[in-house]
Amino acid sequence: MGELFIVAGLRAKEGKDDELRRDLAELVELSRQEEGSIRYDLFVSRDEPGLFVLVEHWASEEARSKHHNESSHIQRFHGDGKRNVERTEFFHMLDRVV
Known part of the structure; x- marks a missing residue:
């Protein structure tokens, strides 16, 4: 199997945007x-405050x-x-087409 791409959207609880941003930033760095x-x-979405989007690119599914x-x-x-x-909000595992 080849490379794998993931796009995931997480909605913060009301009033918890800063806390979720901090938690996710730490997770991303590691x-x-x-x-x-x-x-x-x-x-973070410009149109929907509190919607955080993770974009991942992995060498393999493993x-x-x-x-x-x-x-x-x-x-x-x-x-x-x-x-x-x-x-x-959403979670997609993607394969590159082009």
């Missing part, structure tokens, strides 16, 4: 250091799976950091 991470960026299932910072976010997340 994720960028992982083996197989080609790109891992965090964006690298992303290891990141998601074994990385301590991801496990910590899922256990504690999600307290500031209202809901996941």
Whole structure:
């Protein structure tokens, strides 16, 4: 299997934008250091305050799976950091067409 791209949107709970931004910024910095991470960026919507978008580019599905299932910072976010997340707006695993 080849490269994998992921786009995910997380909606912050009311009044928790700053806390979620902080949690996600830490998660991004640590994720960028992982083996197989080609790109891992965090964006915030201009049109919808409180909507954070993660764009990930992995060398392989295996690298992303290891990141998601074994990385301590991801496990910590899922256990504690999600307290500031209202809901996941979208989550797409993508293959490059061109």
